[in-house]
Amino acid sequence: MTKRDRIPDSVRRDVLAANCAYCGYPWPTEVDHVHPYSRGGSDDRSNLAPACGTCNAEKLDFTPQEWRAWRESEGKPWPPEGRAGIVRAAIQSVLDGGVTEEELLAAVEQQAQRLRDAS
Numbered sequence: 001m002t003k004r005d006r007i008p009d010s011v012r013r014d015v016l017a018a019n020c021a022y023c024g025y026p027w028p029t030e031v032d033h034v035h036p037y038s039r040g041g042s043d044d045r046s047n048l049a050p051a052c053g054t055c056n057a058e059k060l061d062f063t064p065q066e067w068r069a070w071r072e073s074e075g076k077p078w079p080p081e082g083r084a085g086i087v088r089a090a091i092q093s094v095l096d097g098g099v100t101e102e103e104l105l106a107a108v109e110q111q112a113q114r115l116r117d118a119s
Helices: 007-013 052-059 064-071 082-096 101-118
Strands: 030-033 048-051
Touching: 007 030, 007 048, 030 052, 030 064, 048 052, 052 064, 082 101
Parallel strands: none
Antiparallel strands: 030 048
């Protein structure tokens, strides 16, 4: 078995410069192989996509099409909510409560800390 080469930092930065390819989370932390590496996918830039940890962990070694079919068979929405869903839910709950701008900013910081702790 040969050792797998690390994706170069310049390619990793380029990939992670976009939102999560699956849920739209604006700060992806993982580089996903669209066609899974474990199933013959390459490290070519064209096979790499930005992903949040939540989406990448659930996608496993599915292709995006297989992952979508699995989610739908499980009654889960497509696209996945991922971390973007957590952020949207937090903001919506704050807005629904009629809070002040200061309270909104505090809620955003609290949510950001929760995401950092989960990483």
